[in-house]
Amino acid sequence: MPEHANKKAYFVADTHFGAPPDSAAREADFERWLDKVKADGSKLFLLGDIFDFWFSYKYVVPRGFVRVLGKLAELADSGVEIHFFTGNHDMWVFDYLKKEIGIKTHTQPTEFEIDGKLFLVGHGDGLTNLNKSYNALKRVFASRLCQRAFAALHPWVGFSIATKWSRSSRRKGKKNIKKQCRPNEVLVFCKAKLQEKHYDFFVFGHCHRVENEAVGESSRYLVIGEWIENRNYAVFDGGEIEVRDFAKE
Numbered sequence: 001m002p003e004h005a006n007k008k009a010y011f012v013a014d015t016h017f018g019a020p021p022d023s024a025a026r027e028a029d030f031e032r033w034l035d036k037v038k039a040d041g042s043k044l045f046l047l048g049d050i051f052d053f054w055f056s057y058k059y060v061v062p063r064g065f066v067r068v069l070g071k072l073a074e075l076a077d078s079g080v081e082i083h084f085f086t087g088n089h090d091m092w093v094f095d096y097l098k099k100e101i102g103i104k105t106h107t108q109p110t111e112f113e114i115d116g117k118l119f120l121v122g123h124g125d126g127l128t129n130l131n132k133s134y135n136a137l138k139r140v141f142a143s144r145l146c147q148r149a150f151a152a153l154h155p156w157v158g159f160s161i162a163t164k165w166s167r168s169s170r171r172k173g174k175k176n177i178k179k180q181c182r183p184n185e186v187l188v189f190c191k192a193k194l195q196e197k198h199y200d201f202f203v204f205g206h207c208h209r210v211e212n213e214a215v216g217e218s219s220r221y222l223v224i225g226e227w228i229e230n231r232n233y234a235v236f237d238g239g240e241i242e243v244r245d246f247a248k249e
């Protein structure tokens with residue numbers, strides 16, 4: 001029997017570490033939460049926008065998040081299987097987390113079988129073609145040319161640009177997230193996927209809201225909230241999956 005049989009699977013997204021307010025306090029809460037995951041979890045899914053901005057340079061590492069990364073390394077070393085999905089804020093992680101910590105990194109929604117249930121898991125941006133201009137912008141940022149150009153900038157310049165970009169997207173606030181997250185996009189995506197095959201659960205982040213709804217005959221889709229105003233996460237115990245708030249525990 002595997003060491004972690006009968007243990008739980010945890011999901012978290014949109015912690016946006018590095019972004020105000022109080023990133024240090026939010027990171028500290030996250031480290032305490034990771035202790036809980038270590039205690040009774042066998043799998044941890046980081047569903048994107050964990051970092052408000054990240055770029056993996058060849059020789060230098062962005063400043064910050066040392067304790068979070070250390071705690072993730074502790075979990076990985078203790079046998080917790082960790083998956084990182086790139087979000088739109090941290091799509092330039094590349095192989096850094098894989099090489100340093102052993103975290104598997106994914107750039108697309110990916111299937112997992114957990115305790116006999118089939119999951120489709122991802123960040124949740126650009127799931128459909130409902131938002132063509134967003135998808136076009138995402139393709140530019142995902143292009144090798146754009147990444148090489150950014151890598152060639154001095155980090156002082158690159159990070160200034162990224163910080164300004166992030167600040168302006170925060171000023172637009174919830175309107176911006178609403179614009180990126182068409183209200184029924186997750187539902188439209190899940191329904192289309194269920195035409196191809198059966199999934200038990202769909203789990204996404206990105207939209208900074210909580211949803212846990214039935215879709216199709218016997219499936220559920222979840223949008224698992226955020227870690228800025230709340231401390232949302234989802235947990236699957238082998239039977240049920242639910243979204244909780246760590247601040248209320």
Ligand SMILES: [Mn+2]
Pocket residue numbers: 048049087088089123125206207
């Ligand atoms: Mn996002």
